[in-house]
Amino acid sequence: MKVISTEKIPIKMWLKNIEDSALEQAKHLANLPFIYKHIAIMPDCHQGYGMPIGGVMATKNVIVPNAVGSDIGCGMCAVKTSLTEIEIETLKKIMGEIRKVVPVGFKKHNESQNSNLMPKPFNMRSDLLSDYKEKYPIVTQEYSNALKSLGTLGGGNHFIEIQKGSEGHIWIMIHSGSRNLGLKVANHYNKLAVELNTKWHSQVPKEWNLAFLPVDSKEGQAYIREMNYCVNLL
Numbered sequence: 001m002k003v004i005s006t007e008k009i010p011i012k013m014w015l016k017n018i019e020d021s022a023l024e025q026a027k028h029l030a031n032l033p034f035i036y037k038h039i040a041i042m043p044d045c046h047q048g049y050g051m052p053i054g055g056v057m058a059t060k061n062v063i064v065p066n067a068v069g070s071d072i073g074c075g076m077c078a079v080k081t082s083l084t085e086i087e088i089e090t091l092k093k094i095m096g097e098i099r100k101v102v103p104v105g106f107k108k109h110n111e112s113q114n115s116n117l118m119p120k121p122f123n124m125r126s127d128l129l130s131d132y133k134e135k136y137p138i139v140t141q142e143y144s145n146a147l148k149s150l151g152t153l154g155g156g157n158h159f160i161e162i163q164k165g166s167e168g169h170i171w172i173m174i175h176s177g178s179r180n181l182g183l184k185v186a187n188h189y190n191k192l193a194v195e196l197n198t199k200w201h202s203q204v205p206k207e208w209n210l211a212f213l214p215v216d217s218k219e220g221q222a223y224i225r226e227m228n229y230c231v232n233l234l
Contacts, residue, residue, distance in 0.1 A: 001013065001014055002015075002016075004026075004027075004030075006027075007027050007030035007031050008030055008031045008032075008035075009030050009035055009037065009038050009039065010030070010038040010039070011026050011027070011029075011030050011038065011039045011041060012038055012039065012040050012041065013026075013040075013041040013045075014040075014041065014042055014043055015041065015042070015043045015045060018041065018045055019046060019047060021047040022041075022045050022046055022047045022048075022052040022053075022055075025047060025048065025050065025051060025052045025055070026039055026041055026045075026052055026055060028050075028208045028210060029051060029055065029057050029067075029210070032057075032059075032204060032210065033203055033204070034059050034060045034061065034062045034212065035057055035058070035059060035060075036057075036058040036059060036060050037058060039055065039056070039057050040055070040056040040057070041054060041055055041056075042054040042055070042056065048066075048069070049066050049069070049070065049209055050064070050066035050067065050208060050209030050210045051064070051066060051067045051069075051210065053069075059212070061214060061215050061216070062212040062213060062214055062215060062220070063212065063213055063215055063220055063223060063224065064193075064210050064211070064212045064213075065186055065189045065190040065193055065211070065213070065223060066186075066190050066209050066210055066211070067210065068186065068227060069186065070178070070182065070183050070186040070187065071177050071178045071182060071183070071186075072178045072181075072182030072183075072185060072186055072227055072230040072231060073178055073182055073230050073231045074158075074175075074176065074177050074178055074182070075175070075176065076173065076174065076175045076176075077173070077174050077176075078171050078172070078173040078174075079171065079172045079173075080165070080169050080171050081169060081170045081171065081172065082169070083169065083170040084168050084169055084170065085170075086162070086170055091162060094162065095162070098160055101151075102151065102152060102153055102160065103152040103153070104152070104153045104154070104155065104158075105153075105154070105155040106155065107152065108145070108148040108149045108152050109148045109149070109150070109151065109152065110148070111148070112144065112147035112148055113147055113148065113150035113151055114150075115147060117150055118143075118146070118147070118150075119229055119232035135222070135225060136225065136226055136229060137188075137222070137226075138181075138184050138185045138188050138226055139181070139185070139226055139229050139230075141184075142180070142181050142184050145180065145181070146179070146180075146181045149179040149180060149181065150179075152179055153174075153176060153177070154176060154177030154178070154179055155177070156177065157175065158175050158176055158177045159173075159174070159175050160172075160173070160174050161173045161174075178230060181230055182227075182230040185223075185226045185227060185229075185230055186227075189213065189219070189222070189223040189226070189227075190211060192213070192219055192223075193211035193212055193213050193219070194206065194211040196211070196213070196219065197211040197212065
């Protein structure tokens with residue numbers, strides 16, 4: 001581990017080399033007025049939006065939408081099967097079927113998927129719609145689109161793979177994205193944070209792209225609520 005001590009708080013890095021742009025972002029984090037203890041930089045670090053990907057920070061009483069990121073709930077899952085061998089032709093057929101039923105990139109299903117797969121208690125009941133619109137404005141707006149995005153993969157570095165582990169078993173691994181709903185939530189609240197920070201004459205420079213929302217504010221609570229919804233969905 002390497003420690004940089006030139007900033008307001010230490011930057012602890014678990015990698016030998018870091019690109020200049022990502023290091024600059026890490027230094028921005030280390031000089032924020034609400035950071036707790038230190039900044040941690042992981043081996044996969046590279047430049048992100050405001051905060052470097054592979055960076056970790058803890059804040060006091062605020063939340064930074066760009067630090068959470070636009071791919072809310074993006075993650076990986078691996079399942080070990082009982083198989084130890086699989087024929088190439090069989091593998092090709094399986095992958096072909098996956099491509100038929102799992103939309104990738106910007107594609108989504110033509111029909112809405114089962115609403116019971118959406119996180120509870122949000123189910124778009126007409127008698128509760130006004131309450132949902134107040135508490136989950138972006139989720140309510142994007143709900144129909146999200147129903148058609150269930151069971152889709154996303155683009156970029158997201159994938160479905162059939163692998164063979166070092167112990168000899170066949171594994172299925174998935175790396176999924178936010179499927180647009182997370183992106184919509186992230187962009188909405190980051191824009192809102194930028195507007196409020198400008199109004200408050202925030203100490204955080206606008207060009208750092210690290211606008212924040214106080215956790216105990218109406219806006220901060222709304223972001224946390226919708227962000228958690230996206231995490232539960234994925």
